[in-house]
């Protein structure tokens with residue numbers, strides 16, 4: 001078995017498992033080895049039922065003392081069994097596992113391991129793992145990898161496959177010279193890949209994580225430099241210079257730009273009229289008004305006779321930008337087009353023609369904008385929204401479609417300047433460090449679930465004033481059955497019912513989640529922005545960029561499951577207008593650490609401060625940090641937690657970049673991301 005082989009060459013993987021794995025993007029042995037665990041669990045010794053603590057992951061050694069009861073609830077099969085030890089009884093519950101009916105028998109002894117909750121007066125474990133006591137004792141005190149799954153595949157299956165694929169890791173060729181490895185104390189590649197799946201101990205796991213983070217940073221930095229050197233040689237072929245028109249456009253806006261926005265606009269206009277190609281990052285906290293800066297750029301490009309595109313990370317956001325830009329540009333006779341993946345073939349074809357003929361000046365879209373079929377007429381400016389959601393490669397591809405258009409990247413990720421310079425070495429940076437005038441600071445509160453009723457009555461008060469509300473529910477992580485959809489739909493139904501019975505009337509509560517069709521999502525967001533929906537219950541699909549200044553309450557359920565930066569992004573959906581806004585973080589856990597972490601949000605509305613505090617609070621055991629919003633740029637690397645590796649990657653790139661490039665080429669088997677070169 002070698003790295004490029006299909007996963008079906010791994011022992012125990014048949015067509016069905018292979019099909020499920022393909023949904024996770026795993027096709028080859030090397031894909032599997034690069035499919036890193038989401039977290040690890042180490043199985044502790046079982047505790048007595050009376051000593052169980054809710055919200056914790058624990059194990060109990062108990063005797064089954066009931067038959068398995070199987071019920072059907074809203075399309076789900078629920079299996080329930082009771083078990084006891086000398087100190088008490090516990091309820092054990094699984095979704096969609098009807099086969100358990102004949103698996104457990106009264107009198108048998110098992111160890112159950114899972115998250116503990118207290119429901120209907122009894123300690124409960126939902127979806128616990130189960131082991132015979134002998135089997136369990138083999139597991140204790142060993143780090144077990146836990147992988148993100150999809151229906152049809154369990155974390156255990158992935159674990160087993162990864163173990164069987166492990167010998168292939170020795171085929172990975174390290175691109176880092178040995179002296180560099182030892183100088184910087186970096187683990188070698190084959191060992192790191194093996195250890196990230198099956199660490200011998202915490203020490204080795206830390207080293208492995210650092211190594212993989214290093215690779216991600218190194219790849220990113222070298223791509224960035226490549227992009228920069230590609231740009232450096234080009235003279236500005238798209239001179240965009242129309243200060244007078246821009247001045248009038250800005251004057252006619254319904255608000256006055258802040259000084260920070262004006263500075264960013266000035267930087268951008270200077271670049272685009274200079275003799276070099278612009279490559280600029282606009283960084284600004286949530287709601288600081290980055291979009292209008294981009295709009296000014298697109299306006300300037302259009303007025304100067306160039307096409308401009310703005311590429312959004314999601315379709316929903318693309319549609320929102322499209323509407324805004326269309327309304328802003330129409331009076332000037334600038335035509336705006338939309339191109340997204342969910343448009344019909346015919347609609348797309350017409351748009352391709354308009355783009356090619358130059359009948360549209362500003363094109364808003366998603367990844368569809370970089371498809372081969374799209375030919376631009378005179379592409380002069382490319383705006384990408386939220387750098388993190390686009391790889392450098394995609395950016396490059398879009399850039400290649402014009403001669404050498406200007407690039408503007410917008411990011412709300414609060415990165416300290418020193419790190420930003422390393423990360424975006426190729427970009428000039430404008431920071432919008434000022435919020436529009438008249439914004440009232442958001443009022444925040446962190447509460448536990450007992451407060452939910454009070455929160456609901458508060459929400460109703462806001463609704464009665466004609467304001468609107470977001471409620472965000474997290475994805476139920478790692479649950480193979482109850483996915484986020486079930487979670488938000490169920491929550492919505494319950495909320496509707498509660499509000500109807502307590503407040504009467506007909507309050508429009510609607511749910512929104514990522515699995516809905518684009519049209520459906522857009523229709524719901526339209527209804528939310530025109531006010532016909534009062535309460536929007538949503539997964540984090542609303543996290544990036546959605547703008548409805550009339551929304552005044554953001555309530556986040558199970559806030560403890562989110563990273564602080566992500567919560568800050570979510571909070572950024574309110575307080576975007578002149579109304580006093582509120583954010584309620586409902587925590588499902590009450591322990592001191594959780595509450596302290598969440599209280600950071602109560603203390604400040606400043607993204608930089610929050611990112612800094614988040615970093616300080618991460619314990620040494622938080623190898624992966626908490627996945628932050630949009631941080632899909634790196635699977636493992638965390639620019640805060642692994643800042644030392646980021647700096648090392650920069651230094652090694654400077655000192656050994658050329659030698660490393662040669663090695664990669666000579667050894668010719670794997671690139672920096674260890675993917676087979678096809």
Ligand SMILES: Nc1ncnc2c1ncn2[C@@H]1O[C@H](COP(=O)(O)OP(=O)(O)OP(=O)(O)O)[C@@H](O)[C@H]1O
Pocket residue numbers: 255256257258261284285286287288289290291292412436437544545546547549572576
């Ligand atoms: N100078 C300003 N004065 C008043 N309102 C403004 C100003 N600039 C922007 N706005 C408004 O503020 C809201 C937020 O702006 P925008 O959507 O551009 O934020 P953003 O920086 O892109 O935030 P996010 O990162 O959260 O998407 C919008 O409703 C916008 O019209």
